[in-house]
Amino acid sequence: MNSFKLYLGTFLSIAVVASPAVAGSNSSTMVVSATVVENCTIAATPLAFGNVSPGSINFDSSATVALVCTPNADFDVLIGNGSNSSLGQRRLANLGSTEFIPYDLYMDAAHTQSWGNTVGTNTMAGVGGVSGIVNYTVYGRIPSTASPVGAGSYSDTVTVTVNF
Numbered sequence: 001m002n003s004f005k006l007y008l009g010t011f012l013s014i015a016v017v018a019s020p021a022v023a024g025s026n027s028s029t030m031v032v033s034a035t036v037v038e039n040c041t042i043a044a045t046p047l048a049f050g051n052v053s054p055g056s057i058n059f060d061s062s063a064t065v066a067l068v069c070t071p072n073a074d075f076d077v078l079i080g081n082g083s084n085s086s087l088g089q090r091r092l093a094n095l096g097s098t099e100f101i102p103y104d105l106y107m108d109a110a111h112t113q114s115w116g117n118t119v120g121t122n123t124m125a126g127v128g129g130v131s132g133i134v135n136y137t138v139y140g141r142i143p144s145t146a147s148p149v150g151a152g153s154y155s156d157t158v159t160v161t162v163n164f
Contacts, residue, residue, distance in 0.1 A: 040069035040128070042077070042162040047105075047140045049092075054101050054146035060111075065136045065160055069128035073164050077124040077136060078117040079105055080159040092142075092154035099149040105158070106139040119163065 047063035069075060084093040084100060091100040107113040107124055115138060116122035126134055 036070060038070045038073040038164050040067050040073060040075050040162045040164045042067055042160060044138070044160045047138060049103075049140065049142055052101070052142055053148070054142060055148040056144060058144045059142040061140045063138045063140070065138055067126075067128070067132075067134040067136075067162055069132045069134065069162075069164060071128055071130050071132045073128040073132065075126055075128065075162050075164040076119050077126070078119065078161045078163065079115045079123075079138065080117050080161070082156040082158040084156050090156060090158070092156050094149065094152040094154050096152050097150060099152070099154075101142055101149055101154050102146050103140055103142045103156075106141065107136075109137075109139055111139060111141050117161070 042065065044065045045063045047061050049059050049061045052059045065077060067075065067077070081088060082090045084091040086100075089102050090104060091102050093100055104111070105115045107115045107122075114122050115124065119125075124136055126136075128134060
């Protein structure tokens with residue numbers, strides 16, 4: 001019986017020591033939040049017409065504009081007039097002379113909707129969708145009415161912008 005008392009006494013001592021002493025308790029709430037801001041990144045592939053001889057037929061080519069946006073973000077894609085434009089006409093410039101080849105950029109394969117930089121008029125409006133990934137094709141054309149020019153390398157640089 002003495003061993004039982006010793007065992008019981010040890011157990012009660014451990015139980016008392018293991019119980020935390022609590023004088024009181026209070027609670028509060030904590031607000032946890034995050035803000036997701038709309039964002040879009042943009043990249044454009046080169047549009048290369050290749051070997052051309054202006055003044056005979058239309059020369060067509062295309063490029064891709066790729067967007068990665070916050071899902072469901074609204075945006076507009078704008079394409080500027082380029083470094084060599086004159087009176088609103090985009091032009092490829094010969095790096096070695098003062099000759100130019102006119103060209104245009106379009107939103108459609110039929111070449112009826114010019115792509116420009118006036119929001120609501122000639123830009124591509126869209127929504128990022130669930131994935132936020134959107135690709136557009138830019139259709140380029142050197143018209144058959146372009147005047148013949150000398151041999152050389154012709155180029156232009158246009159700015160492609162996404163407003164979101």
